[in-house]
Amino acid sequence: MEDRAERVKQILATVKPLAAEYYRLTGKPLGVTGEVAEYVAAEKLQLELTSARTSGHDAIRKTPAGEIRVQIKGRAFGEDSKPSQRLGRIKENADCDVVLLVVLDNTTLEPVGIWEAAYDKVIARLKEPGSKARNERGALSVGDFKRLAKAVWPLV
Numbered sequence: 001m002e003d004r005a006e007r008v009k010q011i012l013a014t015v016k017p018l019a020a021e022y023y024r025l026t027g028k029p030l031g032v033t034g035e036v037a038e039y040v041a042a043e044k045l046q047l048e049l050t051s052a053r054t055s056g057h058d059a060i061r062k063t064p065a066g067e068i069r070v071q072i073k074g075r076a077f078g079e080d081s082k083p084s085q086r087l088g089r090i091k092e093n094a095d096c097d098v099v100l101l102v103v104l105d106n107t108t109l110e111p112v113g114i115w116e117a118a119y120d121k122v123i124a125r126l127k128e129p130g131s132k133a134r135n136e137r138g139a140l141s142v143g144d145f146k147r148l149a150k151a152v153w154p155l156v
Contacts (some may be wrong), residue, residue: 012039015132016109023106029076033109034088037074037102040111045100046154056095071119075142076106084101086139092123101145117149 012035019030038058042049047059047070056138057069071094073087090099096119103112126138140148 005080008039009043012036019107020106024077029106033074033076033104034072035041036104036109038072040104041070041072041100041102041114044111044114056091061098068097070096071099072102073099073145074102074104076104076109077112077142083144087142087145089138090126090137090140092126093116093118099149101149103142103143110131111153113151114146114153115146115149116152117145121148 012032015032016036018038022028022030023064026058028151038049041047042059045061046153047061049059056071058072059070061068071090073090075085075087077085087101099117099119099122101115101117103114104110105112121139122145125140142146
């Protein structure tokens with residue numbers, strides 16, 4: 001297991017500069033932000049990533065009170081990023097306890113910060129009237145999410 005984790009770390013270390021260069025050249029993400037975000041969250045917060053296609057959550061946090069199921073969303077931001085960027089779809093009735101947002105620098109894909117919100121708070125916000133993106137697509141803006149959440153990394 002340790003060898004596999006180390007190899008994943010090596011692969012992501014190789015992919016990150018290529019993805020950042022691709023973004024600089026094309027203005028489009030390469031499509032590895034989610035994977036990088038999951039790995040960063042697991043490493044920084046000591047989470048155990050679940051197998052691919054696990055319904056509703058991406059990782060488990062083990063606590064003395066039991067396991068907490070964690071859904072991880074990643075966003076790459078930079079100086080030229082739109083402030084209204086949205087998280088990927090957050091589905092209602094998911095097998096999840098908390099949602100993490102991992103913000104990455106879009107020029108390096110290095111982590112900038114991680115925020116955590118209770119899943120039920122996120123779903124309540126998605127159900128509030130007003131935004132088609134929120135109500136129909138289940139997508140919160142990054143700013144909306146941060147207002148519901150608390151910063152969990154880096155700890156200040």
